[in-house]
Amino acid sequence: MEEKLNGIVLGGVSYGDNDKILNIFTLEKGKVSARIKGVKKASAKLKFAAEPFCFAEFVFLVSGDKRTVKTASLIESFYPVREDIVKFFCAATVLEFVKKFFRENITDSEMFVLVLDALKKIAYGNSPKKELLAFLIFALKEVGYALKLDGCFACEKDIEVKPYFDYNVGGFFCENCFMGVGREINIKTYLALKAVSEEKDILEEDATLGLRLIDYYISNKAEEKMVALEELIRQKL
Ligand SMILES: [Zn+2]
Known part of the structure; x- marks a missing residue:
């Protein structure tokens, strides 16, 4: 057949x-x-x-x-990803995510379109890290590891200074609500993730901060090592 x-x-x-x-x-x-x-x-x-x-x-x-x-x-063929090392590691991270988090033989045409779209934007656009970050924020939600980016996880107020991130809940806490679980992160990291989740543009260097947090989140919460993502971060590209 x-x-x-x-x-x-x-x-x-x-x-x-x-x-x-x-x-x-x-x-x-x-x-x-x-x-x-x-x-x-x-x-x-x-x-x-x-x-x-x-x-x-x-x-x-x-x-x-x-x-x-x-x-x-x-x-x-997404040819530009073979000619640019940042694009390469960003696109490789998309494939690695699919390999590690999607199950065999389960049809998901919506995710397929999202993956295709992410690869196109990484290959042909000028903000590969931002595009990767947007993909990961959405894809994590789809596989049950959503990041909660609409204010403090406890009091729901906007976070303006000193956010704390708790990987167990995938949420951020303001200074007043922080109970000692999780770790303090750069406010720029939180704002970058939030902006991308709201489909706003950010600088590539701020996207790196967001990718660093997602790597920390995936390795602790999902206990998966993202090889291409860590290479992208490690090389300070
Ligand atoms: Zn709070």
Whole structure:
């Protein structure tokens, strides 16, 4: 049986001498795995379809629960992410988030559109970190780890100085309500996250502060290590 799916390649691992098993996030069926044959040979026609970020229309041969790539037509390669290291780590963080937080074979066309949109904005826009931050704030909400950014978690008043962040609740506290759980953060970090959640523009350097907090939040609350995100932060790009 043949099956046609539109998908973005998240990554792949070697299989045998010349094959790879790809992890593909598809519009129609969520995350799926598929074998692609002969792709490690220099002359392989479908080499492009085994690269991370490749968005293509795939035709699979399906046998039982196994898929093999028959053909693929490239729709978008997000080429600029290969030429700019900041864009690369931002886009790689989007893929890593999908790999770590979305379940296999669960269709989520809304998230697919969001991922596609984030990759486009990171590749072709001028604010890759801000676009990544916007993606992560929204995507965290979708997977049950929403950040609460509408004022103090306890008294709901605006926070103007000295916010404290408690990763257990994903919320921020004002100085008066802080009860000793969580840690003090830079007010600029809180304001950057809040502005992006309200779809406002921020500076790329302020986006870095927001990304740093999200990395801290994910590693403590969800206990996942975000390799590409940490590389982006570590390199002070
Ligand atoms: Zn308060």
